[in-house]
């Protein structure tokens with residue numbers, strides 16, 4: 001089963017059409033990169049999946065998106081949908097809480113109470129993002145004291161703590177240095193087993209390094225999605241060829 005499936009999906013902000021007739025599937029156990037020029041609709045596509053786009057004034061959609069085989073409209077409880085679909089943003093967001101409380105924000109919200117369970121989740125998730133050794137002696141200190149790269153790994157740990165099946169990342173490395181970027185790329189590659197990862201990136205090298213498939217969006221339309229090597233080396237569309245070879249950006 002595909003983890004995420006767009007079916008004849010369109011979005012609008014007021015009268016302006018943004019995404020147009022999107023039909024695309026995203027597999028589990030796989031990393032898909034979304035590339036395309038600024039303003040083409042990449043963030044809108046991600047935020048449509050977890051229904052945060054509809055919080056924007058004037059947003060409308062037509063068509064459907066299925067998450068784990070179920071229409072996002074059928075998730076009567078949107079928090080259940082967002083539990084399955086985690087999201088990490090461009091600017092690392094640390095909640096104004098301790099490191100530990102950042103990781104446990106979701107699990108506590110969803111009702112995990114036992115101290116031993118909470119401790120286990122904290123350690124497991126911080127290890128998954130290769131942050132445990134750096135922070136295990138200061139779990140009760142404010143997360144605000146972490147560096148940008150550490151905060152971004154913490155944000156990924158926070159997303160993972162509720163055991164999502166889909167992880168959306170919107171340019172997660174754009175404010176990070178090469179070392180932090182490398183760490184995050186490595187951990188995403190490890191996490192892909194068991195997860196559907198969809199990552200928006202402006203860094204075409206990053207897309208090539210970490211993704212199994214790449215989707216190219218232009219002016220709200222999905223031009224093509226293909227195995228990453230194919231999309232970069234022998235794309236079907238001349239528009240894709242122009243974009244990946246740097247003719248326009």
Ligand SMILES: Nc1ncnc2c1ncn2[C@@H]1O[C@H](COP(=O)(O)OP(=O)(O)OP(=O)(O)O)[C@@H](O)[C@H]1O
Nearest residue numbers: 013018037038039040041042043044045056057058
């Ligand atoms: N809240 C909003 N209200 C009105 N228009 C919006 C809103 N958010 C985005 N848009 C418009 O929707 C279009 C797609 O925006 P989106 O943020 O999805 O692009 P993007 O591909 O993520 O761009 P970038 O690479 O710059 O992040 C743009 O024309 C943008 O101006």
Ligand SMILES: [Mg+2]
Nearest residue numbers: 042043044170
């Ligand atoms: Mg964006």
